[in-house]
Amino acid sequence: MAERLLKHADHRLPLGDLSTKARRLAACKRFHKLETEMIAMRHRAGESGLTIVRALSAVIDILLTRLFDFAIERYAAEHPGEAPQVNLVAIGGYGRGELSPQSDLDAMFLFPSRGRGRDKFKPMEEILTDEILYILWDMGLTVGHSFRTIDEAFEQARQDIQVKTSLLEARHVAGPPSLFATFEQANQNFIQRDNPKAYIEARLQDQAARRAKHSDTVFLQEPDIKNGVGGLRDYQNILWMARVKLGIRRVEDLHALNYLTAAELKELTRGYEFLLRVRNDLHFNSRRATDLLSLDVQPRLAHRLGYDQRQVIERVEAFMRDYYSHARAIYRITRILEHRLALAPAENDKPRVTFREVLRSRRRDKVKRLDGFLIRGRQLSFEEESVFQEDPVRLIRVFRHCQQLNLRLDFELEALIRSSLPRLTRRIVRSSEANKSFRSILQTSGSVFPTLSSMHECGVLGKFVPEWDKLTCLVQHEFYHRYTADVHTLNTIRELDLVFTSSEPLYVKYREILHETSIPNLLYLILLLHDIGKARGIDNHCQAGVTIARPILRRLEISPAHQEKILFLIKNHLEMARFWQRYDLDDPRSTEAFAELVEDPEKLRLLAVHTFCDSRGTAASLWNSYKDTLHTSLFRNTLAHFESGPPGPGGDAAQLEMIKNDLLSRKIPGVSEEEVLAHFNLLPERYFIHTGNEEIILHLQMVNRLLKSINQADTVGSLRPVIDWVDDLNRSITAVDIVTWDRAGLFYRLAGAFSVAGLNILSARIISRADHIAIDTFYVVEPGRGIVQSQKAREAFEANVEQALVANKDLYPEILKQAKKLQDSLLRPSGTPLQESFPATVHVYHELSLKRNIVEIQACDQIGLLYLLSKTIYDHGFDITFARINTERGVAIDTFYIESTQPEDESEETARLLELREALTRIISPDTAQAVHY
Known part of the structure; x- marks a missing residue:
């Protein structure tokens, strides 16, 4: 590959023959684009992740070498005499030779440390910036760079652990090899002497903080390939620790020193390869650097990586199952290695020993013994490696010991458990002794999760x-x-x-x-x-x-x-x-x-x-x-129903009479006794049984205000609703009571006004008096804030309700404007489900036990959805008598009780219900929603 790249560079990058910077930039762009496209073709053909990132690094090596050589020639032409030595050094991921398609490119221009004459390097720095950095930036690459002498590099490394880490992966790209050899020797000395123990502790703290940021779990629905738990950074962190502690550069060397078993090495490298390939595909198909496996990219990414299941959901499930499996292995093995490296002596501590020798020395410490295990502090270890061979039931009992004594398995015991899983045979799984131990674990209330979690992590739970x-x-x-x-x-x-x-x-x-x-x-x-x-x-x-x-x-x-x-x-x-x-x-x-x-x-x-x-x-x-x-x-x-049974004859009537007498005795200001009695005569019993007395009083006062408006306003003015807002801090919602004259399509008009005001409806309780006064209660929230704190939102709702009910204005154009704003926004909410993988459903049926016609809808939420659904129900000749609205992570789960607005026989109603189902399905279907909404 190197020879092919050099030939291509000779043909496409004759920078010495290109007289202007613009022509050199164009040549660099062409070379980089063509070579990257060829590498992308190899990726699509199934090439390994590691091969691809190394190929991309090699392309940048060639490009930088040609630019560097041209810059040096220019310096020599402009500054006769001896030129200062300088190296172009790759650091960070580029230094590892692992550049993904959208990765940042980190490079250091390295000068020798000679006295205090730092200013003499300035002319060289200016030319290197002009001929290399500006061209790279104009190519659209993200470049992190520094100009340092050898001494300055180590001085900054002492002050900043990130600089120190980047120098661990320093790699020569261009310039005199002798200068880099001097730097390498100094770097090795620096690593050994600059408190390796403190570096290991800092890296472990960094790991813990990074993992905590990602919820300490591999299993986030949108994992970060690079920085997430079990991501690329977990693997790379181990190499940094091993370089500082043991002076080794490759993960294979950890196996040679017995820090990794052959099986662990295989799992670790396979997982890293898989993650690199996933990251490469994500980068090749993104316009910007991203390491997030967001919900919207997962289906397409799975398809490109060869997951060919028929259903989109099946493809994503298979792909993500593989991702989680590999990330979980990386997380588990790197945690073991972190522990082992933290215990290991530093490279310059003599004599040099393997990890097995370290482990033996620790076992000589004073310990307690239990059932073939060793208790040291709060940790449990094994006495002999044959502990599970002697008694396989110990593979269950060991977790019971930890649970009872509040112990945790040490890493070596965890590893021994995993390697002993084949001993959990069918005979052991069915043995009374093993099942008794397992039942005991489940019966220890308050401490079951840590034990089962540990069993699962070790593979025992699934095996048992x-x-x-x-x-x-x-x-x-x-x-x-x-x-x-x-x-x-x-x-x-x-x-x-x-x-x-x-x-x-x-x-x-x-x-x-x-x-x-x-x-x-x-x-x-x-x-x-x-x-x-x-x-x-x-x-x-x-x-x-x-x-x-x-x-x-x-x-x-x-x-x-x-x-x-x-x-x-x-x-x-x-x-x-x-x-x-x-x-x-x-x-x-x-x-x-x-x-x-x-x-x-x-x-x-x-x-x-x-x-x-x-x-x-x-x-x-x-x-x-x-x-x-x-x-x-x-x-x-339900508990009350079991304890007392359904109300007997007159049970509700007696309760109703108590409520009526209580309200009459209160002498509600402005509300006459006749109005109270009328309220009871015009509403069904269940309204009073399930509505608190204070809320009934509120409704009476609102009805009183509505009726007074008839005498005080013209015909149009009497159509204005009476609205009341009550914040419920305990439930973090706002109850909006609306009293108005009942009319066809009232619910969808109110729902539209809430949409325009930017408020989310959680549920609604709808009831009408026999005199056609509607008393509707909506429970709403302000997105991201709970109770409605925005006075602007409240005013917008009230203004739009009046427009819809009094002026008969269609609010749908305003709703579409809101939807367009969201559509144009780049801030797509994380966790929004994909329409291509989310099963939108509509169920319309008659529930015999409730004697109700019910509509149940599950669909991707969008602004105006509730308006469209409720208007469609109205357009098909049905009234909504109850609504439960629920939105979770971008999914609407709505239930409506509906009643026909016209008398008809059962067969006619059934036919209209079927028509309604088809109409609602068209609204929520991914194939037709676009046309319906826009």
């Missing part, structure tokens, strides 16, 4: 429960969590630990609920298995989970009574959230239907805490006070 292993690195493209099923499951168990141990009021509430069950810690096993059906796909995974879990429970020797509860929870673990997300909780029929589903208070309590842990385990930010209120309301309503 092979059905669960299929969740490892399994990406799920659901609307609220698009990351691996194994990590999500463990996160739910961490949440349950907090339920048992945290003093935060939110967790205390669920602890009290859980302690009312007969076996609170049974929920650990339920959570461990609740998503096991996803190994067969997202669709119908709850029922599939029951099928998969049944033999596991028998193998674990779980009692039949407990098996029944566990399988019930697995089958129905999504139902509680589904009910409160989609149904009207003020409707007693919702409570009755849910009570019939969950069967008894014990299952209700388990399901309530499970739903909380499941949601929080997806992402803590997805559980907010508003959702907790809905969840708690459904729990308490």
